[in-house]
Amino acid sequence: MELTMELHVWGGAFGLPSIDPECLATIAYFTQTLSPGVFTLIPTSPSAVPTNQLPSLYIRSTNTWIPSFAAITAFIQTATSISMRTTGVVRDGPPLTPAQKADSAAYTAFLALHAAPLLALSLYVSSANWAAGTRPAYSAILPFPLAWTEPPAIRAAMTRRAEHLGMSALDTDAVAEKEERLEAAAAAAGWVTAKKTVREMLAPEQKGRIRLERLAGDVLEVLAAVDWDGVSRETRCLGLAYLALMDVTALPRPWLSDVMREKYPTCAQALKKLWAAVFPPGSKLLWVRDGPENRVLRVGARFANGLIKDVPVFGQAWHRFWAGVKRRALQSQAVGNAHKGSVGTSLAANMLFLTFATSAVLGFGSMAGYGPSLRSLGGLPAFGLPLQIWKRPLSGLAGAPYGR
């Protein structure tokens, strides 16, 4: 039986095979355990796969989808792959002691709980890094219109993930908006505004440098003490992925890689060693870039879905419904493999039809709703100007009506 596995992952950025730590870890795991010919990598986004998440593994021969790093690595290890193991397709690592297994589980949980929010702070929350580094990277990964809808949603999710660290000041977009509003109000009221102090002119990353260093130190201190040879291959791959993304220097404010290189050289060295073992120079990954998920209609459907998702209230309900449709199709596919082709095609057609029908209804509805008000638009001030302007009442003896 010829085995072909398609690994659907986020595409590469910053010179790394993938921009997402779990996807990167899965790629690292595959290059170490499987011989090069048995799997292909497909750069995509969660909206294109029926599992709604990346990484996802698709096995063509059995027509099954497996989501998440943990489930994929477990699948590679289990009985299904015994035949592959005997033929040398899968390479096992040395067995672990129970204590090493326990340590591996602990470090895996630690990476997900602490390293991921820290990484989110560096790549997503920080406005400067997002605008000049991460967002352009996503634009390069995603096919044409999707770069307008998907990256903001990713950033919102990552910001939620890093919320508890209390560094939302790095998101200068939100702060700058507020400041502009205040300045405009002050100017309208005729107040004199003070010049900015040196501290106010510093970038938020510079102002919060001490706290950022402490947050990074809390995580890197633990990672620096890990014996990477004494943990499971899964944990090693995850560690490699997180460290590699922390070490990205092609950002306007590379504070995380600075801290790592200056204060925790053990981490930087471990990363170098692990990287050389997993991706030796000259190694090549087999990418397949023109899959069916990039056809114009499919991309159009994904784009329309991304737009609808942003509609208040309705968007959420629609998104749930659509995810449910995908999920049920996946389950019925898993049951009746005989009709796999037809199920897949009709599902895509149905989704596309539903999406366009809904967007048409929504678009029409909003036009009908706004139509009458369009006529009065001429009388409105330009967008962004305040509609209500508060004027200081005249003070002084002459103008005081309540003084007597």
Added chain:
Amino acid sequence: MAAPSWAQVPKPLQRLFDHFPLLTYDATTLPERSRPATDDTLPTLYTFTTPEEASLGRPSFNPSCLKWQTLLRLSKVPVRILPSTNHSSPTGALPFLLPPRSVSQTPIPASKLTDYIRTHGRPLPPAPVTPRLDAYQALIDLPIRNAWLYVVYLHSGGRADGWYIEPASRDPLIRYALRNGLREAAAAEILKGTGMLGIDLEDLDMQVLEKRGQEALESLAELLRESETGWFFGAEEPGVFDASVFAYTYLLSRHVSDRDISGTVKVAAGGALDKHQMRMLEMAWPGWDKEKL
């Protein structure tokens, strides 16, 4: 001097108020059940619990409340337990501690309780200085907590209804709304930890959550087996980490005994966690009947 005419009360209103004079009643006294809480000499720990269990000082059914309740008992700080909800807490989360009225009126949130214990009771053993502590703490905070959220809040036979919904209201509509809110909050917590974008909980394999929790418990049991003293990290006395583990192992083995994960507590690493849990009970609730706790 007579008031100017515009400042006088109109005659009809004047007559009305003569008939029904404006009267300010005295402030209503606090309800009888809250009296002991406000004027006694003991600090009060507000936790998720029932009035009956609170009056007996029995363990709370909420892991984070139980952790701090255990630590306060271990360090022999006498407290009164009162049932409460998140709405009453200044930080929005339970537990919090209110010192005796005569001492201070400032509530102490859970994050400051270690300091309070240090100044008011037998000090806790210092936390071990090892990076492994943070790693193993992550096991409690992520996979074990997720498994708890799943078996208690999301699973159809979970205990959350009896603990959090039924005491709050008898109205079926309100219960329905509360239940949905609670479930959504639990699901959001689990999804936040995965960092996945806009996926539903149905996209996650729920059984996996419990399985990850079981694996995490096994890892903790393995760590405990390394220790010669029977407490985590070879400490002489149980500390904060022991209490965090106990809070989950105790609740898992008492309240979700129909689930696989409860069995894991019993058997992992030759029953190491189960023995640890029993000895913690012995230390924190000495002389209590184990069957009744």
